Amino acid sequence: MDVLNYEDLVAEVDSELDEKGLKFLAKDGKTVVLRPVLLLGKDELKVVQTLLKVVTDNDRDAFERIDAIDAMLIASADKKDSLKKSLADLPPTMRTKIFDAWMKAGKGPEASA
Structure with missing residues (x-):
């Protein structure tokens, strides 16, 4: 019988973070690792799921969508304060660039296919 080991699972998560997380x-x-x-x-997943509806709704105000992108990125970050301060100084086009890179990184190798 196979036995799942907590430490092995944590190591697997760490490996996936290295592979699919965006630095x-x-x-x-x-x-900051996203x-x-x-x-x-x-x-954090609840935040992202709720805000994804805002980001993908083309009828929403552009500023509301940018704020949702920022909140999603911050929710995914391991160093939330560092990311929040960085995003505050960047124009919306650069924040959406980070968002797009984060979404692509999370998909792994199939994103490039």
């Missing part, structure tokens, strides 16, 4: 060098010099959606905790 971002924040303005404070810290490296975790893939499927590796988020329960509360």
Whole structure:
């Protein structure tokens, strides 16, 4: 009978983070890891799921959509404060660039196919 081991599962998550997480060098010099959606905790996943509806709704105000993108990125970040301060100084086009890179990174190798 196979036995699942907690430490093995944690190692697998760490490996997936290295493979699919997006690393971002924040303005404070810290490296922020944006975790893939499927590796988020329960509360963070709820935030992302709720805000994804806002981001993909073309009838929503552009500023509301940008705010939702920011909140999703911050929810996925391991160093939320560093990312939040960095995003505040970037124009919307650069924030959406980070968002797009995060979404592509989370899909893994099939994203390039």
